[in-house]
Amino acid sequence: MKTKKISSSISITILCLILGLALSWQFQSIRNNTSVMNLENQKKDDLVVKILNEQKNNENLKAKLNELQVQIGKFENASGNSDKNMKLLSDEINRLKIVAGLTDVKGKGVIITFAKEDSLNVADDDILSILNELRASDAQALAINEQRVIDTTEVRAAGSYIMVNGRHVIPPYQIKAIVDPDNAVNALNMIGGPLEKIKLFIDVSVQKSDEVVIPKISEELIKTGKLTTIESK
Template sequence: MQQNKSFVLVLIFAILGIVISLQVKSIIYANRNLEAKMVNDIEKLKNEIQKEQEIGKVLSKKVSENERIKEENLKNSIAIRKDVNLKKLKEELDSLKIKSGMVSVKGAGVIITLDDADARITEDESTLILHDRDILRVVNELKKANAQAISINDERVTALTETVCAGPTIMINGRKYTTPFEIKAIGDPDILYDTVNNSKIAYLLTRDMIKISISKVSDITIPKYDSIKIDSLFSDLEVVDNEIR
């Protein structure tokens, strides 16, 4: 009886050992599978993270490139606007310089020559002489015809120009000149020619036998206004406390 009990116990322990051994092996196998799965999952995560990082780098590069393009376009736009403004300002300045006579100009236009009439017996000898008012009327006709620049005996006509009779001479810009007088005007040659040729002053000068000739010229140079004379206008002025007296 005692032997049977011992056998049963041995058998039970043997079975229990086998079960425990199988359980341990199962746990070890499961742990190995879990570890392998975890390693595999970690590798997958690493790969996904690496892909996301690469995508992030590409996107970051695109964003940086877009920002660079935007900044470059903005700079170009500012530069273009600045160039346009500078060009416009330069054109306005050049136009003002031309109108004020500060620069010499060149272009097509007309040349008008005026001279006293030949000596003859007449009741009014003053009609034989060219006067400053005659020159002014011719200049006014040229201005009406949109002459861009005018000179009289190479004296540039500006807002400061005066023509004054002084005996047998005429003073222009403070200088004395005698006949003949050569008036140059730059503009549309046809319009300038027709305007002066069909004007009342041309008729009156021709009637009084004052010599007048008008010719169209393709290349005329008109000198700038003498800046020395501009300075001389203010040579006698004295500045005191930022006021002119």
Template sequence: MSDGRNSLRDLFRIRLRGRWRPWAVAAFVLAGAMFATSALSSKGLDLRAASITDLNHVVRQERARSDDLQGRVAALNEEVGTLSRRVGGTEVTRLNRQVDRLKDPAGFAPVEGPGLTVVLQDAPKSEIDAAAEPGGVSQEELVVHQQDIQAVVNALWAGGAEAMTIQGQRVISTTGIKCVGNTVILHGVPYSPPYRISAIGDPSELQAALDDSDYIDAYLTFVDSYELGYEVIPSVSLEFPAYTGSTALKYARPDNAAATPAAR
């Protein structure tokens, strides 16, 4: 009889042990999921209410940061005020007035006044073709070159010209005239004859300066002999635009070789 009871007791223990194992595994899985969820939610921080005790420290840090930013804003406002006062100061006003006075002679302002215009033109085609025959002058002598334009410009400046244009472009201190083939390049733009050089100033003084130029006197010999174009047109009023091109400077190194004098 005792053996039968023992057998029943062992059977009950086996059944009870078989039922406990699944529940134990489920409980461990649930606990692990809860721990993982808590770790992800806290991102490594303490989720307990005790962390609220650091709130005063956080507030003090933010207040200090706010005070620092307000100090920087005040310093920048003061700097802006200082710069604004300088812009409106007497020194800046004086410099602006000086710039305004220099705009006219520098060519950066439009100008109007009496003056004259010199027109240079190549000789007629018949004269240029005749120059190709043996014994004639060179064809190069019967077309307008850079040095011819430059001679007129220099004479007009010497005659007191206040402002000048070539082909309608304002001439300034950095203006360069370059001859390429049968065209002249001015401020990067190629032009063909006739070339018009206009100057504002006293017309009689400008004319006298042209008459006193040795280079122009030599040029006029070709005008008389080969109909090279030369005309002077006085004007009661000329209007020149302000120069609006580039003001960048470019430098060149002079050649050591002696320059060959021009034929005219």
């Protein structure tokens, strides 16, 4: 009789262990599935953000095209009126100076700051990846530590420093951008975005600002001595 009771107790214990393991596995499976679903939802959200950014970029390009067409129309309408032509030319020169980075500018945007104590971990590729994402978000002006970034600006490592426009920039490294703040923050922080990898090793902050001031580039950095214009036929 005692043997039967012991056998029955062991059987119940084994059954409870099996049941406990089964419940544990089921709970783990549910948790894993939930994690996968959350990750998929995040990826979908990031994809939506990317699509919206691309749509915004297309709208901006269309707006720029319309602006150029309007400008051409103004020049055509001003034909024969010297005062009007001079005003249009002056306005166009000022606009081109802004585009070329030859004037100080300000506007809404973001400021990205790398922690000074992590400066040795900051690579030129980290900065370039952020600049590229900001450009993709339609940034209209960029600067690194008050050095204006234009199409010919180089960003490269030089020992323990970063070189921008041929000049050393000293930590803490700070990137300023005149850009739609919400679009920029969403693009920088999305899964697989530039900040995901950087934040594993570096303390970096992204701050929205209603007034980002970006200085003009030094005119000595604009080199055209090797360029020759091609006369139109």
